[in-house]
Amino acid sequence: MTESGDSMNTTSETAAAPTGPMFDLQTPEERESVSDGTVVFQTRDLAVFYGDFKAVREVDLDIRQNEITAFIGPSGCGKSTVLRCFDRMNDLIEGARVEGQISYHGLDLYGPDVDAVEVRRRIGMVFQKPNPFPKSIYDNLAFGPRLNGVKKKAELDGIIENSLKRAALWDEVKDRLNASAMGLSGGQQQRLCIARCVAVEPEVILMDEPCSALDPIATARIEELMQEIKNDFTIVIVTHNMQQAARVSDRTAFFTTEVNPESDRRTGRLVEYASTSKIFSNPSDERTEAYVTGRFG
Amino acid sequence: MALTTIGSVGGGPARSITEGLTKRGIDARSKIVEGLLITSLGVSLLILVVLVVDIVQRSWPVWTNRPGDFIRDGLNSSTLDSAGVWSAMKGTVILAVIVGIVAFPLGIACAVYLEEYATKSRFAQWTRVNVRNLAGVPSIVYGLLGLGIFVKALNGLGNPAADLQGNGFVLFRYVGNVLHWFSGNNGRNIFAGGLALSALVLPIVVITASEALRAVPRSIREGAFGVGATQWETVRHHVLPAAAPGILTGTVLSLARATGEAAPLLLVGAVTGTLITGNKGFVEQMSGPFTALPVAIFSYARQAGDDWRAVTGAAALVLLVLVLIMNGFAIALRNRYDRKW
Helix, strand or coil: CCCHHHHHHHHHHHHHCCCCCCCCCCCHHHHHCCCCCCEEEEEEEEEEEECCEEEEEEEEEEEECCCEEEEECCCCCCHHHHHHHHCCHHHHCCCEEEEEEEEECCEECCCCCCCHHHHHHHEEEECCCCCCCCCEHHHHHHHHHHHCCCCCHHHHHHHHHHHHHHCCCHHHHHHHCCCEHHHCCHHHHHHHHHHHHHCCCCCEEEEECCCCCCCHHHHHHHHHHHHHHCCCCEEEEECCCHHHHHHHCCEEEEEEEEECCCCCCEEEEEEEEEEHHHHHHCCCCHHHHHHHCCCCC | CCCCCCCCCCCCCCHHHHHHHCCCCCCHHHHHHHHHHHHHHHHHHHHHHHHHHHHHHHHHHHHHHCHHHHHHCCEECCCHHHCCCHHHHHHHHHHHHHHHHHHHHHHHHHHHHHHHHCCCCHHHHHHHHHHHHHHCCCHHHHHHHHHHHHHHHHHHCHHHHHHHHCCCCHHHHHHHHHHHHHCHHHHCCHHHHHHHHHHHHHHHHHHHHHHHHHCCCHHHHHHHHHCCCCHHHHHHHHHHHHHHHHHHHHHHHHHHHHHCCCHHHHHHCCCCCEECCCCCCHHHHHHCCCCCHHHHHHHHHCCCCHHHHHHHHHHHHHHHHHHHHHHHHHHHHHHHCCCCC
């Protein structure tokens, strides 16, 4: 991260200049060559209910290793709901229920013997609003490794330094690790949350609109960071920002809402899932095209 | 209203603007409301000031004649010159400690279960409503509970205590001694009083702790769960510390409430006449008859004459100061752990 300042500026310009080419895409050749890596998550006919309310249905997805997969779609389309199935965060919501299949490396995530706590140690999550613990920067990062039984100070220090470096935050906070995390800026807090996630060495990092509370410069840093850590982690990101999906992701899933004529309630569903370049340049479904070209949503 | 003429630069604002934006007389309704609000505040403050001034004034003779003796003397409602608050003060402090040991952990544990584990179940909702109702139960009813259950139970410890004390094993004898301690004065001892007060403030502790826990943002819990913490790890490391200031404030305030109660203690058998603890040993004192400041105030208030009025006022002032210290402590705690998230 020695040149983070420079590269940050270049990316933030693209982020702040929506007047140029509509999407900052790589060449089609680069993007079409998405390899078929190992499937980490597989969902088949997935539906999620909150009580009687069917929040999302008919989700068939293959999330692949070391790729960034983006979920886009209008509000209420169920993209966050689906994301929260991958680390069983929905378990924490009273009345939430999952139907259909969702597997992690072939193992049924909602199987009777699966421990949700163990799932979350392997599948980390970064939330919409930066949510550092109201403690020191050090304690924020030490919490996860300590849960995993790391007790030696030296080992813990090493993990913390490494995680902060990977989250491109080390240089900014190395002199004040014992200061409160609440004193950091919003963007720094979010990178701290990513570092906190990285510190437990998950295989997957789920990001639920991680940049929606951040300004364009902080957003650019996070996006840059995602590209850097993608070699080590599989990333799934929910975003409201189509340009962000276009910039950072390898594959994109487009969700939309449909009104159920009987109950007059909206249910989300997956419309199209393909390589990001295909979604943004040559989508198969006209609803996808309408959304990505800004005609609705 | 169509604004066709907008004030030109240098020409001043157009008439329509001037008319639209200038004051039209006094807004009488606002003034009246403001006046009423200030009056309400004044009346409330006045009551408080009159109360304090009256107590200080009334107790003045005691503070000028024998301040040290008044503090050091025991409860004595027959001889004016040796009437004091020492035994009552000790009683109140010990009662506060018992409430702290019994009601706080129990109440906080209840709140953690209701807020963190049972969240939205029917049972939890039903329990919450009933805890609120319990908080409204008059204190004398808790006195009946104390008399009917705690005094009886503590008294009941007497027989097994005697059996164990006669046992050959040293350990059993120790247990016997402790039980004997708890059963002192036929169960009408300070433990019965402390338990009755604990029962009284338990619902308040549960409610305030629940509110403090509910005020902890969901995002903190999600953050902890997100890195693979269990429910208990999340509560222990993040939710409880974050809620600590609120919980502490609530518990200290409920302690202040407990120390001000006379009715339950009277029913449980607190001494109203004369109780001089003098140079009795600690255990002997704890298991013997007890009294407390509100009970002392009650005792002194029943005596006729201005001199007794002064003694009553002095005892009230001591209690007031004690409670104010506790409240000040609560405020200091809250300010110190000012939470940020």
